[in-house]
Amino acid sequence: MRSFCPFLVVIALAGLTAAAQVVEPDLILYFDYEEIQGDIVPNRAGQGNNGVINGDIQLVDNGKIGKAARFARGSFIDLDGPNWPAELIPREGMSVLAWVNVDNLNDHHAIFNARASDATWVVHPELRSEGNFRWLLRSNGGTTIFDIRAGVAKAQEWIHFAGTYDSNVGAVLYINGEKVGEAPGGGLIAEDWGMGARVGYNIDNARPFTGLMDELNIWKRGLTEEEVKRIMDLGPVPTAVNPQGKLAITWGELKSR
Secondary structure: OOOHHHHHHHHHHHHHHHHOOOOOOOEEEEEEOOOOOOOOEOOOOOOOOEEEOOOOOOEOOOOOOOEEEEEOOOEEEOOOOOHOOOOOOOOEEEEHHHHHHEEOOOOEEEEEEEOOOOEEEEEOOOEOOOOEEEEEEEOHHOOOOEEEEEEOOOOOOEEEEEEEEOOOOOOEEEEEEEEEEEOOOOOOOOOOOHHHHHHHOOOOOOOOOOOEEEEEEEEEOOOOOHOOOOOOOHHHOOOOOOOOOOOOOHHHHHHOO
């Protein structure tokens, strides 16, 4: 039986905190909803590009992991799509993950939305009023790459949404870590967000996300099933401690080292 030394734990945690500063190069957006600075929502991905609140978005204590953001109907976080860096716009792959808990299913609820300069609606990760979820991406000119509508959406319940896409492999929609829909790949995603990018409300002021959202993370590659499940449980920072000190490693793992 291994002995457990508190001093070694302190050293280990110090190392983990330092490791947490390592940036995941393919993680382009991470809102942990632990802090709002005025009307600014910090992007914890380490790439800059913070979000700006429009409307009424408040932090609440009953999040899925720590705090969460409560979106009043018609409120959104603006990502300044026209000025979003080109190198951080997904082309060959994309993943959108978030914990969601909507007030009702009277309308569609957009988790994230972007629209290209040619008016192409680029991406639709959303809960549908029909009681399911949608994961869609389009290429330049508005050609639909895939449109997955699957899973069972419920109101007033925490549900984990994860949509992934790799142009060489295909698209997958995971709900609570379980695969509920698939589609083939074969196309590059539209190359700009020139008409805007938002969290919680479509660019045309439709499909208002109304309720709670936590741990939103967007990647410029398709995540694996293993990665989706790990992020669902521990958050998107695999280096043990995120900027708010949430442990992404179990005490059991630490004590066994």
